[in-house]
Amino acid sequence: MMWTLKEIADICDGQIHGGDRSVEFFVTDSRRIHNPQRTIFVALKGERHDGHLFIENAKNSGVASFIIDDSKFIKGESSFILVKNSLDALQAIASRHRHTFNYPVIGITGSYGKTVVKDLLTRSLKSLYHIVKSPRSYNSQTGVPLSILDMGPEHDLGIFEAGISKPGEMAKLARIINPNIGIFTTIGQAHDEGFADRQEKILEKALLFENSEVLIFSRDNEDIHSTLTRLYGHTDKLIADWGYVNDSFLHIIEKTESRSTNSITYCTGGKIHSIEIPNGSEYDFENYMFLITTLHILGVDQKEIGELLDKSNQPAVHLEFTRTNYGKGLLVDIGPIDGPSIRTGIEQLKSLVEHQGITVILSGHEGSPVANDRRIREIAQACLDSQVVYIGARPKALSESIPNLRSFLSNEEFDESIHSILDPQKAILLVGEWSPSIVALLSRLQEKSHQTTVTINMTSLVHNLNVYRALIPEETKVMAMVKAFAYGSGEAEVAKLLQYHKVDYLTVAYPDEGVTLRNGGVDMPIMVMNSSIPEYEVLVENELEPELYSLLTLEAFIDHCEQNSLKGYPVHVKFDTGMHRLGIDPTDIDRVIQIIKNTESIKLVSVFSHLFSSDS
Missing domain, CATH: 3.40.1190.10 (Mur-like, catalytic domain)
Structure with missing residues (x-):
């Protein structure tokens, strides 16, 4: 359904700043924008999030329409609807929509x-x-x-x-x-x-x-x-x-x-x-x-x-993410082929993995509801910016609505062209109702492995994070350990999720893990627990913060910073309190204080120790 900004403003008693526009999609997450020209971004304030801080991200994605409740963000040539409360406005719009x-x-x-x-x-x-x-x-x-x-x-x-x-x-x-x-x-x-x-x-x-x-x-x-x-x-x-x-x-x-x-x-x-x-x-x-x-x-x-x-009783697979040899990742939604399912899957992929586009594979079969013409328009809109592959006997209207559609009558026919069709730099969304055909296709696309796998429930991870946050004072910061590829749970996916939920710091074991996160789009502070003196240049190039665990590493990093005219570079100092793994001896505290006082090249961000014994 198309809305004008004037219609929206009338419903939520808002003031329009900028020209009137027509929009169709309401989005609250700047990572989940799939049709920016027809999207309005709703900036919501939460306990730990302020959506207004992501307005520029939405603009960079091509969005030009916004609902806000903070007037200082009215900037540029975009159109804004200023309301008293953005969440109340979104709910009022939805309520009016429901009653139509x-x-x-x-x-x-x-x-x-x-x-x-x-x-x-x-x-x-x-x-x-x-x-x-x-x-x-x-x-x-x-x-x-x-x-x-x-x-x-x-x-x-x-x-x-x-x-x-x-x-x-x-x-x-x-x-x-x-x-x-x-x-x-x-x-x-x-x-x-x-x-x-x-x-x-x-x-x-x-x-x-x-x-x-x-x-x-x-x-x-x-x-x-x-x-x-x-x-x-x-x-x-x-x-x-x-x-x-x-x-x-x-x-x-x-x-x-x-x-x-x-x-x-x-x-x-x-x-x-x-x-x-x-x-x-x-x-x-x-x-x-x-x-x-x-x-x-x-x-x-x-x-x-x-x-x-x-x-x-048919198996339910809803937005399950898995590895694939044919792209950056594979998201599977076994269910009806419709616009909302496709749009939700695309939004989910954008928040899970870095990619250079999305390939949507629609697996149809005889009698598939996609043959109903009333779904064609919403499917075409959802796939607007994606490469689209359809496997099965497709309705003619689907080809007419999606000009770049690549279609195959069977999995076998698709398999002959799979390497030329699927770009390894793109992520894959597979959607279709349960059938032997989609089961076979999923088996073909999934990365083959004979090892035991563990599925990480991202919703539960966020829930656990918030439980711990509720137990500590609001001003206390949270540092999340994602070393060893987030203990096998997928370092990039977990790190990006923690970044979105405003964790203050990430920690990795070695510089190459930090570099991987930087290359994956993680730009929040990252502490590195183990780095050798020759790796200091890599740390600085990637804005990674070292853990300095001896007088030697402390003085060597200060020397590196001074040689490169760096000032106030953030560092973390670790003391040994009994475990005897790594850490500066407590008897050297006075010397550490003096060294830090005598330099402007570093800034002490945190001081910490390991537990005093392995079973404590």
């Missing part, structure tokens, strides 16, 4: 299971609806409005998550999502610290359903059941609970487990049905019950429910 569409929207909240239930619904219903959904786990105060802004007239069902961490947040998300059907998955310990007690958290989450027509939840979860029935049981909302209690909307009569499946007999609408789902944990069982109940609410007949459940 009348098709059903499912809103999902709960402590756990939101993304799993959303993905089960998406895989099951993709043949019946053209679905717009939250990318990944976009369920925050920022993620929800960005997800809602993907809604378009070409869709006929929305599925969105809503997550909160403190009181006052859900009312804002409820106004944006405004779900017709609400799903409350479960309640648990997540974000307990933000609420007085568990009951307050349930009440806050339940606000999502204030205008919903249908509520779906587990009758057997007494905390959720009692709260929702007390809040909404006297209204005209349909309470679609499931469980073992006789008067549940979907009453489970019997559950029989075998090695691979659960056979479930249940009654709903006065009819008894039997169905099989994969055998798994109790958590998996609950997720499938949310799915089955929702399918009944949507009016899917019983025979079709069984067929749709088979589709829900």
